[in-house]
Amino acid sequence: MSQRFGPIAVALTAEVATILILSAILALFASYLILRLYRRAVIKSMRRISQSDILEPKGYLPPEPEHKPHDAPLSLKFVTRDSLKKNPRAAALYHRATRRRWGIALFHAIAGCGFAAVMATAFLSASKIDLSSIRLLFFIWVNAWPVVLAIDLAVGLSRRGRLIAIASYFFVGAVVISNVLHRDLGLPLGQLLYLWLNSNLAATLLLVVFLNRRIRAVGPLVLVFMVLSVAGMILIVSFTGDNHKLLKALSDFSLSIGLGSSAMLVILHIIGLAVFAIVGWIILGALRRLYVTKNISEQSIIIDAVWLLFGIVNSIGLVSQGRWWILSGLAAYVIYRLIAASLFLVSGIARRSQSSGHRLLLLRVFAADRRSEALYDTLGKSWRTVGSIQIIAGRDLATSAIEPHEFLDFVAGKLDRRFIDTGRTLDGRINRMELQPDKEGQFRVTEFFCHDDTWRMSLARLAYDSDLVLMDLRGNSQANSRFAVAIHELFNVVALARIVFAVDDRTDQAYLRQTMQEAWRQLKQRSPNFRSPVGEISLVDLSGMSRAGFRNLLYALCAAASATPA
Numbered sequence: 001m002s003q004r005f006g007p008i009a010v011a012l013t014a015e016v017a018t019i020l021i022l023s024a025i026l027a028l029f030a031s032y033l034i035l036r037l038y039r040r041a042v043i044k045s046m047r048r049i050s051q052s053d054i055l056e057p058k059g060y061l062p063p064e065p066e067h068k069p070h071d072a073p074l075s076l077k078f079v080t081r082d083s084l085k086k087n088p089r090a091a092a093l094y095h096r097a098t099r100r101r102w103g104i105a106l107f108h109a110i111a112g113c114g115f116a117a118v119m120a121t122a123f124l125s126a127s128k129i130d131l132s133s134i135r136l137l138f139f140i141w142v143n144a145w146p147v148v149l150a151i152d153l154a155v156g157l158s159r160r161g162r163l164i165a166i167a168s169y170f171f172v173g174a175v176v177i178s179n180v181l182h183r184d185l186g187l188p189l190g191q192l193l194y195l196w197l198n199s200n201l202a203a204t205l206l207l208v209v210f211l212n213r214r215i216r217a218v219g220p221l222v223l224v225f226m227v228l229s230v231a232g233m234i235l236i237v238s239f240t241g242d243n244h245k246l247l248k249a250l251s252d253f254s255l256s257i258g259l260g261s262s263a264m265l266v267i268l269h270i271i272g273l274a275v276f277a278i279v280g281w282i283i284l285g286a287l288r289r290l291y292v293t294k295n296i297s298e299q300s301i302i303i304d305a306v307w308l309l310f311g312i313v314n315s316i317g318l319v320s321q322g323r324w325w326i327l328s329g330l331a332a333y334v335i336y337r338l339i340a341a342s343l344f345l346v347s348g349i350a351r352r353s354q355s356s357g358h359r360l361l362l363l364r365v366f367a368a369d370r371r372s373e374a375l376y377d378t379l380g381k382s383w384r385t386v387g388s389i390q391i392i393a394g395r396d397l398a399t400s401a402i403e404p405h406e407f408l409d410f411v412a413g414k415l416d417r418r419f420i421d422t423g424r425t426l427d428g429r430i431n432r433m434e435l436q437p438d439k440e441g442q443f444r445v446t447e448f449f450c451h452d453d454t455w456r457m458s459l460a461r462l463a464y465d466s467d468l469v470l471m472d473l474r475g476n477s478q479a480n481s482r483f484a485v486a487i488h489e490l491f492n493v494v495a496l497a498r499i500v501f502a503v504d505d506r507t508d509q510a511y512l513r514q515t516m517q518e519a520w521r522q523l524k525q526r527s528p529n530f531r532s533p534v535g536e537i538s539l540v541d542l543s544g545m546s547r548a549g550f551r552n553l554l555y556a557l558c559a560a561a562s563a564t565p566a
């Protein structure tokens with residue numbers, strides 16, 4: 001170790017745990033505070049009564065003729081994936097969505113191996129360890145651990161799937177370690193295990209907390225920002241203490257203006273915090289620009305935050321060999337991003353995704369429930385490779401479905417402009433919807449925040465314009481008045497073949513059947529279902545939130561998207 005950087009090494013290597021703990025506390029507090037304020041602002045605006053033009057005639061609904069009773073038979077059926085062979089078009093769309101989801105995960109994994117190769121080379125070079133192929137392979141394996149996390153974020157692995165992924169990773173590691181020990185490279189087993197834990201344990205524990213669904217929308221990015229800021233605060237003080245001329249100059253200056261040594265130390269901490277906070281803000285701004293220009297998706301932003309965190313944490317430990325090694329993590333991230341972008345470009349996944357583009361309207365009946373967040377998260381990973389999602393946002397999705405530009409509108413005090421208060425506003429939002437995939441083949445989600453007196457207008461218009469509708473009725477009963485109103489509205493503007501209802505064992509299915517039968521008998525003549533000789537409603541059972549249930553749901557949506565237009 002160089003004498004010149006000794007104090008910096010002592011400060012950073014001894015206080016890495018302090019940096020991470022302090023950053024985690026600050027980031028956790030900031031994430032919950034930000035999302036709480038955001039959610040409160042959304043709910044407050046939802047309850048507001050707008051000065052709207054909702055009573056003005058709308059061009060998308062023709063005048064209603066005199067009503068006549070509708071007495072065609074109506075049946076309800078539960079859809080399962082077993083019907084795949086009976087519907088080739090739906091099966092093709094189902095398999096396309098599944099393949100693309102795994103393809104995206106594969107690209108992130110390959111790019112992650114590039115990240116691991118850069119970090120492994122940096123560690124061996126900084127530590128002045130002889131560079132042999134087997135040692136390089138070992139350190140690539142060590143730094144490739146986030147690949148497992150990235151695959152889970154891209155695919156949404158089941159508990160069994162996560163165990164298989166982790167077991168596969170450590171199986172590869174066991175093979176590599178056995179070769180390291182066999183060749184007697186001076187690295188005992190205990191040291192090998194310590195190197196893995198030192199590289200991965202702290203960042204992994206942090207991500208277990210910050211990838212929680214409740215704060216995942218902003219948590220990882222806020223954590224990266226805080227780690228950079230706190231590390232900079234310590235680094236600037238350590239650097240100043242190592243430079244005796246600079247330290248003397250600062251001491252003389254502080255005494256000349258009447259400041260003591262303690263006050264000067266506080267100022268140095270603030271300067272370091274500010275400088276590295278600017279660096280963090282620049283990185284976050286770059287990610288936002290990539291998102292706005294459709295170069296990356298919000299899923300990739302979260303995965304990128306994972307790689308940035310591991311890069312920053314591991315590069316801090318390399319500063320003991322020279323201050324410029326602090327940039328090794330950023331360099332590894334840049335390599336990862338370039339490889340990922342190249343893979344998405346060469347594969348042509350965005351071009352192939354444009355041939356799909358099915359518009360899905362996701363409806364909740366405004367009953368806050370964590371299960372709706374799980375539905376949005378799991379469904380989005382597959383469906384958004386073949387089509388966009390529009391949401392009339394309930395309060396439970398106010399944080400889970402937040403996108404970068406919506407969050408920035410909140411920070412800038414412009415959240416109200418995202419609410420539908422007039423028919424003209426609704427038309428404008430619909431015309432500005434992002435219906436084309438980004439360069440990673442992912443379609444966007446558009447949220448429509450509605451006031452209490454504009455949600456019904458938004459429901460009718462969006463349902464009319466969508467290719468298919470998913471209505472989540474889990475846990476709902478007769479106590480929810482909007483439940484029946486929404487079903488009546490849907491039956492009058494959307495063909496039944498293009499509607500899917502999700503239910504579970506908590507749904508009042510007797511009342512559900514009664515409501516649907518009533519809505520069917522009261523169909524208006526302008527409804528696309530009015531002239532149907534029979535009616536068939538598609539239900540999917542999501543009791544227990546099982547993987548099989550979600551696969552059935554994805555197939556049901558693919559069948560609805562493939563249905564012949566009415």
